[in-house]
Amino acid sequence: MTAVRGTTVDVTTADGVADAYVAHPDGDGPFPAVLFYMDAFGLRPHLEKMADRLAAEGYLVLVPNVFYRAGRAPVVELPDFIDPAARPGLFEQIMPMLRSLTPEGLMSDARAYLGWLADSPLAAGGPVGITGYCMGAGLALRTAGTYPDRVAAAAGFHGANLASEADDSPHLLAGEVTAELYFAHADQDSAMPVEQIDRLEKALTDAGVTHRCEVYAGAHHGYTQADTAAYDAEAAERHWTELLALFERTLTP
Template identity: 30%
Template sequence: MHPGHTSVPAGDGPFPGVVVVHDAYGMTAELRRVCDHLAANGYLVHAPSLYQRGRCLRQTFASFVADQGPAYDRLEEARAALAARPDCTGRVGVMGFCLGGRFALVAAGRGMFDAAAVNYGLLPAGKQEPAELARMLSAPCPVVASYGGRDKVVDVAEVDKLRAGLERTGIPVDLKVYPEATHSFLAQYTGALGMLIRIQGMSHDPAASADAWERTFAFFAEHLGGPTPAASPSAEGGAA
């Protein structure tokens, strides 16, 4: 297993797997909490650390810009390692936030995973045109995606283009924009990092967060074979 954080559900399994892709802040306590939240809901989880040395940091951002490279190799390694575990059903999804949301979306479009949860994934301007999206979504898996209507990092107009591109593929898609939510609305960062996020005009939205988690668990239950969730405000969790 690639270095990172692994969360294992209670019980004997087997469980469907989820690879969680961190945001630009890397392996934070908040990301670990998200992994634990997924595990508490019946998923075998691994979040690979894409930042390990200065070289890996540069490689990660180079992979982000190019939509290819070593970061995707590490995601595939994490997927294969989860699928090979005796306590995994062999079905593995991917979930990403912000920077990680872009990685999750691109990986989902290449048939690397069985389902994808994209949370305010970064969408470089100009790459959501039909021809570009067709190339990116060459072998797409089902996608559930959540964005904020007041996101100052991701252009909502680009999200609309993404929705159209996903729907053209004919795959199951659940994409929702929360009108009052900002970028990183699932995040529950505290301390200095939480203060930095608030200064940047981003904030946690409890209602949008709870709804996004409920949609994600329902989608994963259908497409990964996970447990059927009980609709409840306690479904809320977060990551930037």
């Protein structure tokens, strides 16, 4: 098992300072870089464990606190295990932060995250990979479309509203994407209904994007998150298989 180092860093953005977790294999590198976008529950020990697992495969992984404008992580106090009874109270705190985020601000932040990775002496040169979960899947797609020269691959898992009818829906950036994309939806997920799955597929296909979209049968929104009741071990392992294969194909070893 590859030894991994993890630490907290600060990333200066146009709007302040975003705290972030960084993980990488033991050693000086350089390592291919990955930007890891959190789900709505935020930067927390479970996401750090996921970053560590990815780092153990040979990557430098940056997990920013997307909610940094509201405070350093943990922005919301979370239980060790998030069950359905806890969700309403948590989302009362989370939703105002979500609504305060704008595509412009998020992509300004993305520029800072990508810049931090580009400047890190631990990072190998060249475009990065991105993985995102829940809200992070939309950020992965949006970042790939906003900074196509900086992104070689992007993946999103149990994404929410990736192809809505909103004027700023992430799928509208499909024509700008040059990265290889992979999306894994859950078939028990009201946040990404069939019509949006079809709309995303059509947008990527029409734009000529190299991509694959799959639906994991029986999985629920949040299936990768082992600290929640939505966790599905089989679907989570399938996600790891596909994510690592994507990065092996597209990122410099």
